[in-house]
Amino acid sequence: MAKIKKSPWLLHYDGSSCNGCDIEVLACLTPIYDAERFGVMNTGDPMQADIFLITGGINTQNAEVVKQLYNQMPRPKVVVAVGVCACTGGVFKDCYNILGGADTVIPVDIYVPGCAARPQSIIDGIVQAVELFQKRSDEHDKEMKNKGREAS
């Protein structure tokens, strides 16, 4: 599993963002910016995803959805919060329906700032996430091996 960083799959979910970051995430996957050259692939299925890109803050209704998506993803996994709304709540922080950034319900590993986050910074976030994902999956492998040894 040494080269898993060459093929992690992305899951994108729009929390309660204004769409600005979402279309930039999509723009990242199109040929001009082409995040797929780092081996990542966009998927709509959380069961097959390794990296979770979340845009927008958490509100009372989507908190459960975000938690559920995170729990459906297999371990190891990495979460990237894209845009200032996903980082802290951003311009909508004072709104009555916003609980805060993505880290109010799920653990976030990488924060990508910006309103809207530029494709270059999103790609930077993805590249860091890919590195972290490799590290986590190595640790996960070791853990599994140790468990196997103990069992035998």
Added chain:
Amino acid sequence: MGKRSIIPYGPQHPVLPEPIHIDLVIEDERVIEAIPSVGFIHRGLESLVDRRDIHQLTYVIERTCGICSFGHGMGYCETMEDIFGVEVPKRAKFLRTIWFELSRMHSHLLWLGLLADAFGYENLFYQCWRIREKVLDLIEMTTGGRVIFSVNKIGGVLKDISPEHLRLIDSSIDDIKAELEVIKKTFIEDSTVQSRLRGIGIITKEQAHALGCAGPVARASGIRCDMRKRGYEAYQFLDFEPIISDAGDCFARCYCRLMEVFQSIDLIHQAIGMIPDETDISIDVKGNPTGESFIRIEQPRGEAVFYVKASGKPHIDRFRLRTPTFANLPGLCEMLKGAELSDVGLMVVTIDPCISCTER
């Protein structure tokens, strides 16, 4: 008579980046009823009026939606200018029109890409987005932002476009037009696309009128409604006719939006030709106004209605926004009745839903 079952569609699904949730009541493969449920993206943006002053609010309202952000900021500014009783300089009007049409182009190209993706043409999706990047480059060159470009202020605009940049826009949109001609062929003539779009999701003129559809959805059903004809900003000086189709199906909606990109190119050409050579691009507005105002503008997705009530305090009393997607959702639910399950994704895309606007 088959057994009825309910299929939940969304909020997380691969067709749109946004969370839209619809419960589809189906019998065999046919949709009997579609029940949308909303609130996954509700932020309570309108409540910020008592925490941000009238000038700061411009930037908050712009973030109602990232795709049609310029229009929202402009609509709010127009409403406030109406309350203040001021008229913006003529050059500012033309600049707003140019940016507004550029943002309409990028919004429609984005949508054409999503549509191509929905009927399975991935390469066409990439082509649309590649052309869209050129529009975004023009926007970035003139404003500094790509999708949210805060250039509106109450009383005018914050940035001017230099004559060189105007010339560059003028020539670049011609290049874009040439590239669009190529993809237009696929959208209009390709037989696979035709078989996927023709006769699917029909809304008749009567239905569209009764359900209050707006924008390209209404125009595709033959209703001649385009708020730009109201003549706000520089549209009063420009010569154009709303693009109308009679069929009311998915293909008609695709055709209307595709043609509107060409129309926007023409409008930008006209605006650049007529822009007055002035230095004034904004006027200062001071104080806390009293009054209420109601403005309608044509967003890429249709008619948006802005309402502001102010009573001489630093904060306005009420801001209300009726967005085009909200008007088009009843049309979508009507369309989905009797549809094949496999066409649902396509139909959802053809009304160009912007859930962020709708739920704010």
